[in-house]
Amino acid sequence: MIGRITKQPSSSKARWLAALLCAVAVSIAAFGSGSAPPATAGPDVSGGGLTDAGNQLWHQDSTGILDAAEELDSFGQALASGDFNGDGVEDLAVGVLSEDVGGAENAGAVNVIYGSGGGLTEIDNQFWHQDSPGILGTPEETDLFGHALASGDFNGDGFDDLAVGVSNESIGDTAGAGAVSVIYGSDDGLTEAGNQLWHQDSTGIVGAVEPVDRFGRALTSADFNGDGFDDLAVGVFGEDIGSISAAGAVNVIYGSDGGLTQAGNQLWSQASTGILGAAEEGDRFGEALTSGDFDGDGFADLAVGVSLEDIDGNSAAGAVNVIYGSDGGLTAAGSQFWHQNSPGIADTIEEGDLFGWELASGNFNGDEFADLAVGAPREDIDGVEDAGAVNVIYGSSAGLTDVGNQLWSQASTGILGAAEPVDLFGWRVASGDFDGDGFADLAVNVVGEDIDGAENAGAVNVIYGSGGGLTEAGDQIWHQDSPGILDAAEEGDQFGSALTSGDFDGGGVADLAVGVSGEDIGGATNAGAVNVLYGSAPAPTATPTPTATSTAPAPVSPTNTPPPDKELGDVNSDGQVNAIDAALILQFSAGLIGSVPNPASADVNSDGEMNAVDAALILQFSAGLIGSLPP
Structure with missing residues (x-):
């Protein structure tokens, strides 16, 4: 991107023009005439998006961080962001599910x-477990406190609270029943005051504890009844429905001014009245959860992954149930059941695809409806087994719809990387507006990606949103061998084993936290770490000194080939908007030529002048850094 340019005195005109033409030449060489720039792991920050600038690597041996890195801790296996102290800057919670607490291994x-x-800082950092003063429960061997995390303001006090899945918690003598610990926020951050421990034997909670229910293995929070308090959905994928083993269920616990409460709580499964699909052995309904307002009615809706669902005789093809919110909370009215054999959905079901293994919601096209990204990590791509894919289903006033749905993989046109066996693209997904353009973007983990010979080092693809939804333009692939990224790709690191987005520096643009649960720290194997990549908004264009005038153009359509009656930016009338047009404007602005072939098209920003600002806009548009020229 060309920065601020002003008209130079005639004595320096030649030197100035040479610099300008060099910039144009670089643009042509890098981008081609009228084409988008090649995506790289470190993008042109002027266009916005994730960047290596200021990236961080956090682990339990980081300066000032509580506790110490130990073998097999798996720091970074789960992540969540929220503003726990109400300072307007989001904070990061990191699950260390195999941390030993006291003498309890993997508590x-x-x-x-x-x-x-x-950005994130070690100041006032905290370390929570069931042996922390005041926290309910007792650390026990293999409890897996921190197996899942979700944040939400459950009591409406303006501070986010943290829900912590303890998926292997024993309740009484029932092993593996599972529980959820809730720690509330305050102006001092998370505090033990008023903390709660929820499970299916909690007073008033629907359901009953059973061995290996895994209550708390998946979590999501949202305001399902529109009362201003966030509610908590808890996956119980091992729940038996009647005599059907591990069919799965979801408990929903509603928020109030006193925090989460049993009042009005619900238990959903595929045996619930009005819910599509049928409870079957081993379906694992509730293995993945996400929430979003898919129909734009002001009530959050719940998407439930059923990754082991059999579809048309194909075992473990996978599916997603969607349950819509209302002023009475979640309701079966209008519920949906999505899979790859749903009418209009891209691709077809195959055995073992695991559609619904992972879920994320985000408004990828900037309308008023949340959209749904569905990981299918064992999708075969062009004969490549388990390369993985992500289906994206867009929201509408009627809820999620097949219209415009997409299938993304590393074989998709323009997407960086290559589909390889057992890459598992879609193992984890997360959304956030990493370039601050008002469209949510999608981060996709490729946990099995090999990097420079390091097997399963892992990577993350980032696909950016636009007015037309997710697009390959400007996509990125990040890993620990990306230029400028801290640490190095190593075998079994699993970069991307967890993902979450949050504005950790208060800059108004989402940042991305990437779990690297297999990272070795010092001599501690698989101690785990988290890389943090910071987002950036497009750099502003400075206003230069006016230099020449032209007539104002007609509006333009957002394409590099303008229609015949709308030639904005096509200065040489060759049917393309590219760096050649910018060069003509610059030469005219410098006084080296007396006119341009099509002056009516040259005043791109309609300010009555034909100058370097117009040239810069054309260069940005030609490079794909902006989606359209000003109307």
């Missing part, structure tokens, strides 16, 4: 790292 813990204007 689990959570580190909390707080955000600031300079």
Whole structure:
């Protein structure tokens, strides 16, 4: 991108023009005439998006971070962001599900790292587990405290609270029943005051504890009844429905001014009245959860992954149930059941695809409806087994619809990387507006990606949103061998084993936290770490000194080939908007030529002048850094 340019005195005109033409030449060489730039792991920050600038690597041996890195801790296996201290900057919770607490092996813990204007910082960081003073429950061997995390303001006090899945918690003598610990936020951050421990033997909660229910293995929070308090959905994928083993269920616990409460709580499964599909052995309904307002009615809706669902005789093809919110909470009215054999959905079901293994919601096209990304990590791509894919289903006033749905993989046109066996693209997904353009973007983990010979080092593809939805333009692939990224790709690192987005520096643009649960720290194998990549908005274009005038053009359509009656930017009338047109404007602005072939098209920003600002806009548009020229 060309920065601020002003007209130079005639004595320096030649030197100025040479610099300008060099910039144009670079643009042509890098981008081609009228084509988008090649995506790289470190993008042109002027266009916005994730960047290596200021990236961080956090682990339990980081300076000031509580506890110490130990073998097999798996720091970074789960992540969540929220503003726990109400300072306007989001904070990061990191699950350490195999942390030893006291003498209890793999009891689990959570580190909390707080955000600031300079990004995440060790100041006031916290370390939570069931042996923390005041926290309910007792650390026991293989409890897996921190196996899942979700944040939400459950009591409406303006501070986000943290729900922590303890998926292997024993309830009484019932092993593996599972529980959820809730720690509330305050102006001092998370505090033990009023903390709760929820399970299916909690007073008033629907359902009953059973061995290996895994209550708390998946979590999501949202306001399903529109009362201003966030509610908590809890996956119980091992729940038996009647005599049907591990069919799965979801408990929903509603928020109030006193926090989460049993009042009005619900238990959903495929045996619930009005819910599509049928409870079958081993379906694991509730293995993945996400929430979003898919129909734009002001009530959050719930998407439930059923990754082992059999579809048309194909075992473990996978499916997703969607249950819609209302002023009475979640309701079966209008519920949906999506899979790859649903009418209009891209691709077809295959055995073992695991459609619904992972879910994320985000408004990828900037309308008023949330959209749904569905991981199918064992999708075969062009004969490549288990390469993985992500289906994206867009929201509408009627809820999720097949219209415009997409299938993304590393074989998709323009997407970086290559589909390889057992890459598992879609193992984890997360959304956030990483370039601040008002469209949510999608981060996709490729947990099995090999990097420079390091097997299963892992990578993350980032696909950016636009007015037309997700697009390959400007996509990125990140890993620990990306230029500028801290640490190095190693075998079994599993970069991307968890993902979450949050504005950790208060800059107004989402940042991405990437779990690397297999990272070795010092001599501690698989101690785990988290890489944090910061987002950036497009750099502003400065206003230069006016230099020449032209007539104002007609509006333009957002394409590099303008229609015949709308030639904005096509200065040489060759049917393309590219760097050649910018060069003509620059030469005219410098006084080296007396006119341009099509002056009516040259005043791109309609300010009555034909100058370097117009040239810069054309260069940005030609490079794909902006989606359209000003009307």
